[in-house]
Structure formats: C-alpha cells, structure tokens
Amino acid sequence: DQQVKQNSPSLSVQEGRISILNCDYTNSMFDYFLWYKKYPAEGPTFLISISSIKDKNEDGRFTVFLNKSAKHLSLHIVPSQPGDSAVYFCAASAKSSASKIIFGSGTRLSIRP
C-alpha cells in the first residue's frame, strides 16, 4: 500500500526550462509535505516543505504547490540548471501518526544542455 506515489521514474528537461515533478498521496491525514534531493553516494538533502494550511511555498528557484482536494503536490524548478540533475523524493507526514515520514519512490531528473 503505497501512500506516497511518484509515478514518473525519470524526467529530462532542457537547461533553462521549467522542471515539474509530481507527487500523489492517498492518506488524507497527511498534513506536512517535503521534497528532498539526492545525489549518488550521498544522503538526501532537504529542499522545501509545505504545510497543509498553505497551497504554495516558494524558495528561490523552487516552488511547491499543494492541491489538497486532489491529494497532489508538485515541485517546480525554474530555471533548471545542470546541478539540479539528481533524484527527487517527495515525502509526507501526519501529526496523528506520531512522526512517521513516508517517502515516494523518487523521480530521476536529468537536465540536458
């Protein structure tokens, strides 16, 4: 039972264009969402988060959008840069589940010149 789903295993985007990574969730109790970036042989690093009381959060080139009715969130990166090539994980948690954070399967983003 996958509670957090990233249905696109990979995405290729041209440098300078917008990258859009998608994530769906099934548990309506989730109220805090995070995006992580992971390079090979390193641990994931935190990118941006959003609470369920908001529908958008922005930090520099990264924006996360949350659509609670659709149980969907997306990460927008604009403009995309070569250093953005990595695996991106979506994660979610619920206060009611005592701090469990559940991750999706990841999307490998490749930025081509």
Added chain:
Amino acid sequence: NAGVTQTPKFRILKIGQSMTLQCTQDMNHNYMYWYRQDPGMGLKLIYYSVGAGITDKGEVPNGYNVSRSTTEDFPLRLELAAPSQTSVYFCASRSLNDSPLHFGNGTRLTVT
C-alpha cells in the same frame, strides 16, 4: 558541524551474521529514523524514535531491532542477516514534528 554521522560506510556480511549500524547526531534532535533504500526504489521506514527510551516500528521492521538509550545515538541491529537486507541504510534526525529530516550519508550493506 557533523550533523548525522553513520558508521560504517560499507560492509559485507555473510548470511546469518549479525551487525550493528551506528548512527549519532550532535544537533540535540529528539526524533530519529532509520530508512533503507533498495536499488531504484524509494526510502522505506524501518524504525523511528521520538525520544530516548521510545522506539516504534515503521513500514519494514522485520529482521531489525533498535534501541535509543541516549538522545544522540540510535543504533540499528541486524541479528540474522539475509540477502533481502542488502540495501543502503540511511539514518536521519529532526528537532520538531514539523521540521525537515537531516540525513547521514548512508551505510551500504551487502549480504551474500
């Protein structure tokens, strides 16, 4: 500026052997987590802890044990290693319920 430190970085075990993966954090975080990442897959939660003396099961706890005797340390124990436990193991911590996780760099474990 150590953050979350995991040792060892790599380990090869024979089937049936046991080992402990070490994790320590110097940020005084209450919450600590163990995840495993299989090739091409996402991160699966093994165990987590909300404070010293308190641990709970995650999504895939079978074959593992944990303890949390101090705020800083959260070791993960494999008692009878199996090939299915070949994976990369990540330890993470965070300060509050609604705050990001900080990850270590992982332990790559192979069981043959």
